Amino acid sequence: MNRLRALQLIKGGALVRPCLAATQVFAARTLRFTAALQKERDAGFLKRLSRRMGWLDHSRSILRMSGYLLYENVADKVDYARFFKEFDMPDTFLSWFVITELHLWMLMVRMTAEGKEGEFVRNCMLNALWDDATVRAKKLEQGSPAGVREQLNVLSEEFHASLFGYDEGLLSGDRVLAGALWRRFFQLQCRHPLHLESLVQFVRQQVKLLDGVTREEILLRPDIRWIAFQKPSQM
Template sequence: MSRLGIIPLSMLRCYTPCSAISRKELNGYKFMVWRCQSILRTPQCCSVNHLMSIQRCISSATPFRKSQSTRIIAVQPKEGVLKRVIKKIGWLDYSRSKLKRSSYYLYESVADQVNYGKFFHEFRLEDTFFSWFLVTELHVWMLLVRVMAEGEEGRFVRNGVVGAMWEDVSTRTKKLGAANLTSVKTQLTELSQQFQAAIIGYDEGLLSDDKVLAGAIWRRFFQQKCDHPEDIECLVKYIRRQVKLLDELPRDKILVSPDITWAELEPIESSMNG
């Protein structure tokens, strides 16, 4: 049997490594291949067992494999079945029942703690159901911004907060005593679509500068009917301040034991002076 026939030539060939491999590791690997080739050329290396041990040594030391394409990629360890299943279904650090409860507490912090009367007064809003929804929508969006930073648990809580909001909306519409249920259902569908569009607009404004955020506020919150630019500026400052406060809350204060404090809306005059 040929000595070189035991070890495939592909194992003795040094591929160009990817950038993740250091030069020191590459030089060490090249030296090992050179050393094994030197041993194979000596008369003493005639034992099949000895040659097979060299082959195993080279195989275990090879940090690369050749893909079906021309690229050389690093060998990644295979994930276990349990790990793949957990990644597929999504693993939560906290129980779903606890996260569901926290999502309702988070929404209640909006419904119970936000001073709606002050928003109506400072921004000259009509005392209507739609005005209430605009204020609620704004604060729910700020909650969603915070919880979405918490990964899989955050997405679960986000859905719970939105669900709690729509349950509250449905309860309030029933208390209004609307006679035509079909009309109410249609209006709620339109309101849901508007909510989705408002979230996108607010997100864009938050990630951009104050001018973009002001534009989103003018279009949604003020319904493109604002003759007082200072109102928009006041609300921009309020949103920036409140988002910062929410961002400083630790994970447990959001997902386990929600402890939300909503900042007071500053009067227009003091806001402009600040």
């Protein structure tokens, strides 16, 4: 399958809701990681105190679980339907992906403050993303593994490019961030300037909120609160 066909499938395929297979995969991993977490809690007092003070790294099994739980905080808690409605987005695979991508990027920004542990959790979040995207893409492109691979290759290239744009926008002014969101999130097709303005404000406010989440909460007990973005009509 050529690149043009892959792009057509990504932009035209109907959105696949979280499927049973993906849910079972995450559930099985969560059970294994929960057992590891319980074992960690049974460790000696000195070890727990040391880790709480940041003297020792948390075990990889717990951090891996946190990465997948953080992804589930996006996949299960973000109100996709509202994004579709408020921003006049088509109900497609690509729309699902760019919404998920934006929320994961904001979590990745928060993880940069947590050093090596944050980097490991970030990578686990990305593994969860591509696991989920693969399941959804297979549902769209049934019987064509080559087509799925091509779609995911295209998405991967666009994903990494969007991260650079969002990072630049976050560190710069609202105009630069708006440009990044217009190019990626709205796919150069934002017909209402107020939509773009409200999304810029949403990103700024959500990043600020995540900055206030403690190290222990984000690494060991991830339970993200996503703010409700302000409707353009309310601005």
